Amino acid sequence: AQSVTQLGSHVSVSEGALVLLRCNYSSSVPPYLFWYVQYPNQGLQLLLKYTTGATLVKGINGFEAEFKKSETSFHLTKPSAHMSDAAEYFCAVSESGGYQKVTFGIGTKLQVIP
Amino acid sequence: GAVVSQHPSRVICKSGTSVKIECRSLDFQATTMFWYRQFPKQSLMLMATSNEGSKATYEQGVEKDKFLINHASLTLSTLTVTSAHPEDSSFYICSARDPGQLANEKLFFGSGTQLSVL
Numbered sequence: 057a058q059s060v061t062q063l064g065s066h067v068s069v070s071e072g073a074l075v076l077l078r079c080n081y082s083s084s085v086p087p088y089l090f091w092y093v094q095y096p097n098q099g100l101q102l103l104l105k106y107t108t109g110a111t112l113v114k115g116i117n118g119f120e121a122e123f124k125k126s127e128t129s130f131h132l133t134k135p136s137a138h139m140s141d142a143a144e145y146f147c148a149v150s151e152s153g154g155y156q157k158v159t160f161g162i163g164t165k166l167q168v169i170p
Numbered sequence: 171g172a173v174v175s176q177h178p179s180r181v182i183c184k185s186g187t188s189v190k191i192e193c194r195s196l197d198f199q200a201t202t203m204f205w206y207r208q209f210p211k212q213s214l215m216l217m218a219t220s221n222e223g224s225k226a227t228y229e230q231g232v233e234k235d236k237f238l239i240n241h242a243s244l245t246l247s248t249l250t251v252t253s254a255h256p257e258d259s260s261f262y263i264c265s266a267r268d269p270g271q272l273a274n275e276k277l278f279f280g281s282g283t284q285l286s287v288l
Contacts, residue, residue: 060213065211092279097179097281098281099174099176099263099278099279099280099281099282100263100265100279101279102277146214157216158204158216158277159213159216160206160213160214160215161213162211162212162213163213163214
């Protein structure tokens with residue numbers, strides 16, 4: 057079985073500050089890990105993914121995440137928050153890698169304060 | 171990029187009525203679509219996998235007679251919540267697989283439907 061835990065359903069940061077959204081997972085096999093972003097009134101959009109290879113993954117809009125097997129974590133970071141980053145972020149895990157069953161976290165709503 | 175359109179975005183209905191939610195892939199043919207449900211402060215949970223031309227595969231605990239899924243064409247899947255009750259109030263979201271995309275980027279999501287049953 058696989059599961060995802062996102063710590064903090066709401067996170068607030070000041071514009072220009074570091075963004076850190078936490079995600080821990082459990083999986084019985086090597087995981088595929090994803091971060092999705094949902095802007096208001098829009099569908100989920102893939103931000104970045106880890107499948108194999110380099111553990112530091114870079115995504116769109118300046119976001120990146122690092123797969124740490126020893127910590128079973130896949131935290132999402134961005135050095136400097138922008139107002140347009142305000143959205144809901146979902147961490148997800150898939151064991152098959154084929155997108156058959158993707159398990160999502162509860163989501164973290166990011167607020168960026170001017 | 172590929173777009174998945176989900177309609178309606180919000181629906182309010184009376185208890186006992188049925189509600190249909192549509193999920194369309196706009197620029198690709200989706201042989202497989204997925205339906206998720208999210209209750210407040212909980213994760214998105216997979217309800218069922220919809221395959222074009224065949225019966226949907228439901229996850230454990232999801233009533234197939236209550237949540238009817240029809241995937242009659244390669245661009246449209248519908249979810250009908252039959253005899254809806256207040257406990258069915260939730261956020262429903264679909265996703266579609268684009269077989270033409272790169273292997274790691276072929277799942278696209280609709281914008282979701284917020285269902286409120288009075």
